[in-house]
Amino acid sequence: MPVFEELYTQDSNKAFVPLSPVKPTMDDLTIVMHSSDFGEVDMTGLRVACHATPMFHAMGVFQTLWATTCGSTMAVFKPQFPTRTPTPDLMMEGAIASKSDIIYCVPSLVEAWAKNTDHVHSLKTTKGVVFGGGPLSKEVGDYLVEAGVNISMVYGCTEVGILNMFLPRPSGKDWEYFNFPDSVNPHLIPQENGNVRLVLLPCQYQVPVVMNHSVSGVGAYDTSDVLSPHPTKPGYWKVYGRADDQIMHSNGEKTNPGPLENILQQDPRIQTVVMFGRGRFNTGVIVEPKPEFNFDPSDSEKVSRFCKDIWPTVDRMNSYAPQHSRLFREMILIASPSKPFTYTAKNTPRRHAIINEYEPEIEALYAAMDDNASADIPPPPTWTLDSARDFVRAVVKKTLERAVTDTDDLFQNGCDSLQATWIRNSLLHALRETTKINTGTLPGNFVYNRPTIDSLASFIAALTSSESGDGISDSERAITAMVDMVEKYSQNFPEHISTVPAPQSEVVFLTGTSGRLGACLLAILVALPEVSRVYAVNRKSSTPIFARQRSILEEQGYDPDAILGTGKVVFVDTNMEGENMGLSAELSEEIRTSVTHIIHNAWPVNFNMSLSTFEPSVRSVRRLIDLALSSPHPTPARLLFVSSVGILRQIDQMKPIKEGLVEPSVAEGTGYSESKWVSEHILARASNETPLRTVAVRVGQLSGSSISGAWKTAEWLPTLVRSSVHLQCLPDTDKQTSWVPVDAAARAINDMRKSDVPNLHLGHPRPVPWSAIMGPVAKALNLPLVPYDEWFALLEKSGKGLDADSEVEMMHKNPGLKLLDFFQDTLDATGSSIEALGLPPLDVTEAVKVAPSLGSDRLAQMSGDDSLRWVSYWQKIGFLP
Structure with missing residues (x-):
């Protein structure tokens, strides 16, 4: 069978000229399809099970076209009246009876079959299962692939047609991903986290029938689909979600509800869920139980029991979700049988209509959360330091769902901004219930500034006591903590001992290459002939570093292949604050004996956190000092620290500020600036007391790349x-x-790494x-x-x-x-x-x-x-x- 490229050859000398628009009349013949290229498998003679794809939908129309153009055979239910409802079991019976080679269906059927081992065995005997019209649960897809089922997706839209290669060769665990064939002209608009939004431009093979967008003056169709890149295979994508379904929270974070809802809907008690939270700090979910589990949600005992039953599934979802998207038990709303969900023709819930229908209940849920956070934990009858500590400890344990010690930093133990808000609301609720304190005057960030159970208890006890405390101001406490931390990490620097001659080339240990400055530094260092290797060190992430690095390099105007294909780059995903910087003994020794320069560019940016929360980052500076001094070369590895002008936040700014160390009072005010000040002074101590040469570079405002113009839109x-x-x-x-410009700053830092x-x-x-x-x-x-x-x-x-x-x-x-x-x-x-x-x-x-x-x-x-x-x-x- 000839393939697409053989039938439609491209002539590079001929420019594509779209046909003139045609304005049909109401008498013209047409096909009306419900809105919601072939590949590597020859379809000639194949039987395709099409028992459950309706003809009013694009998927149903395409199966007819394949039969007439590719010689495939459609397997359907036999004609009868009344018609048979295409249940998962009946669909499978039809596919088996017709000895179908391909099963073509919607994801809900695949998910139902995955629960039946006999059905899974039947699926293994086919050439493949092709799903479309919606997302398939990743858990189900991975399970079926592991069981030996060949899965692929058909991706497209009514306005343009099919957009991916249909029936590719088995892709195993990459079943979620697809690439665009040459017959499609995609325009990819960068979004957050390396994702893109898909816009389709007209070409000689496909012209959108709807133009709702323009690119450089050319009409185009914006699908509103958000795609995520494959971590290691350039040009391959998976559907992340819909741009118009993304839930934007009041803090600017976004929740992608689709994958999270899919996980919840795997629970045997749940029919459908719809997440909400637009304009709110946190998410909630409306749960429609399956008919056999329906009950009156006004019965609080039944609600509590149902939430307890489904909580293991919610917990599993929370482990997958970003921190800002996690669900609290109190944010689960049970749908009422008197207000059933409404569905589209694709059997998907009408998200916006459902949320509008349940708006009063949603408003009440948020009001209850604000007023009654952790109301089930009774406040003490009288506030003392001990009773405050007991109460704070109980609130923290419930919120984090595990115990921490009274002196543990909450944020170093996984507390996120959502949980910090919950702790804050719980403490304020208790104070309003038991005291006359005007809680509206309390700072909104007091949990961040006092990130331990002990410090929060002392804060609450002081508020409820007539005593003024020890008379020490917050500013004085902060300065004392800064100086103490410098002392803590400036003790017992190791002795440098040289055992080998000077190396012939330079080896650089560079942290934070997945950011824009780090990416530019990586590109510059790799291009230097004297640099033989760069260790690109980054925190572990759910997205593989190779994919992140390619994306940011491309964004900044560099050719990723020219940089990553040199063989000079060694990626290291690690937690630098841990013992031995989280490296294996073998890799640690390799780095210790080869590195000549260290550029520490990575640093968490959060202006809410206190200095104590930044202590792991400060500890990493000391780890790097020890690494540099452990070098066997004649001189320790040089260490450059990327600091910030934020340290100078309280200096008289009418005259240019001289380069040099400053007093702690200048940097006091945010944990971010205080931690940078502490690190500068630890480095200065190490440089004074050892042969180590250090440089702290206070970086001012970096603008967009002078190559691509890229400037992160959140700045x-x-x-x-x-x-x-x-x-x-x-x-x-x-x-x-x-x-x-950020690339010019990287060039300057490269010069500065050898400065005295x-x-x-x-x-x-x-x-x-x-x-x-x-x-x-x-x-x-x-x-x-x-x-x-x-x-x-x-x-x-x-x-x-x-x-x-x-x-x-x-x-x-x-x-x-x-x-x-x-x-x-x-x-x-x-x-x-x-x-x-x-x-x-x-x-x-x-x-x-x-x-x-x-x-x-x-x-x-x-x-x-x-x-x-x-x-x-x-x-x-x-x-x-």
Whole structure:
């Protein structure tokens, strides 16, 4: 049988010209299909079981076309009246009786068959099971593949047709993934976490019948499907979910409900679930029990018993879900038999209609959570330090679902922002119930600032006591903790002992290569002939590092194959805070005996966490000091630490700040800046007391790549521009900017890794006015420039008087509302700084001396060319219109 490429040959000399649009009349013949290329297996003569694919759906139409064009035989139920309902058992009987080679069906049938070992055995005897119309549970798919069943998917849409290769060769555990054949012209718009949104452009083989989008002026069809890349096979994708189904929470996080709902629906008691949480801090779920388990949800005892019965399934879902998407028991809403779910023709729940139907119950659920978090744990009759500790301990144990010691850092023991909010609400509820304290005046981040049971108990006890405590301010406590931590990790540095001659090449241990600065550093180091190897060190993640690295390199404008194909890169997924940095003995010894330079670029970014929560990161700095000093080379491995200008947050900012160590009071205020200060001082102690040479580079504002223009959309400037489009004006200021493109910053850090100057600043040595950068942006977007205070007033006003749904919609169009406090702080600081938006101005005298790449001959001043490159990137990915 001829394949597609043999029938439709491409002529590279002929440009594709779409046919003129045809406007049909109501009398024209047509096919009306319900909306919701062949591959590596010859279909001629194959019997395809089509017993349960309705003809009004695209899947049903295509099976008819295959019979007439490929010579396959359709196996269906015999004609009879009344017709037979196509249950899973009847469908399987039909497939067996007709001796079908291929079974073509929807995922719910496959999931039903997977529960019957006889059916699984029957599936193994076919050439394959092809599913479409919706997602198949990963657990079911993996199980069937392990059992020897060949599974593949058909992916497409009514507006365009089939989009993947139909009936590929067996792909085993990669059954979820597909690639686009040459007959499809996909345009992939980057999304979060390396995902893409699929837009289909017309080509000579397929032209969308609906155009709801445009790409560079060409009409296109936006599927709203979000795809995830295969971790190791470029060009292969799996369906992640629908862009319009994503649940956007009030904190900006998103929940992809599809996979989580699929897990819950594996429970034998559950018919269907619908997750909700749009505009809320956390998710909830409406559960429709199967008919035999239905009950009146007003019966609290039956609700409690049902939730207990399904909790193992919820627990399994929570172990799979991102932290911000996990379910609390209190956020399970049982559907009422009097308000049954409604379904589409595909038998999928009408998500938005169901959520609207249950809106009163959802509102009541959130109100109860806010008011009665952990209300089942009675507060003590009187508040003392001991009773407060007992109460906090009980709340923490219930929230984390395990016990921790009274001195354990909660966030180092898996507590996330959702659980921190639950703990906070529980403590506030208890205080409101038992005291007259105005809990509205308490800081929202007190759990982050006091991340142990002991410190929270002391906080509660002090609030409920007439005594003022020990008289020590929070600022004084923070400074004491900073100094103490420096002492803790500056003891007993190991002696450096040389046992081998100097190496002939350089080997670099580089952390954080999956971020944009780290990716640029990796690309630069690999290109150096004197560097023979780079250990690319990153935290373990559910997405394999190779896939993450390819994605970020490509985003920054580099050729991933040219970098990763050199043989110089060794990926290391590890937890650096652990003993021996989490490395095997063999790999640890290999690194110890070969590394000549260490660049520590990885650092968690969270401005809520306290210094104690950052202690594992500080511990990793000490681990790297010990690694450098353990080198057998004549000199220890050089160690460069990527620090932050955030350390300088409280210095008088009217004059450029000199390069050098600063007092702890300057960095006090956030755990992030305090931990960077602590690390700088530990490095300084090590450098003074040992032969180790260290460099701490305080990085200023990094702008988008000068290659691709890529600038992460969650950062403050892209957010400002996106909000400005909504507000129809851009802010203006008479201040200067000293921003450095991220790839230029990487080149400078590469220069600095051999410096003998221990503290350096990384900012642009030749600042330009804000207007030189933002003026061209204003012109390109056709927006006026207005004074910053006027722009901020418009931003603030745009977020007032909104309900939860409207607020989420507004934050999508106007994301500056999520950074309102930041923009308020910069408004307050603009009068005391020569740098735009209150950023600290940096003296870079020493940096320019040691980094030739910062010279005027190699680093141009920032200009409109740079900012227009950012705008072009943001428009390309759909962030800006």
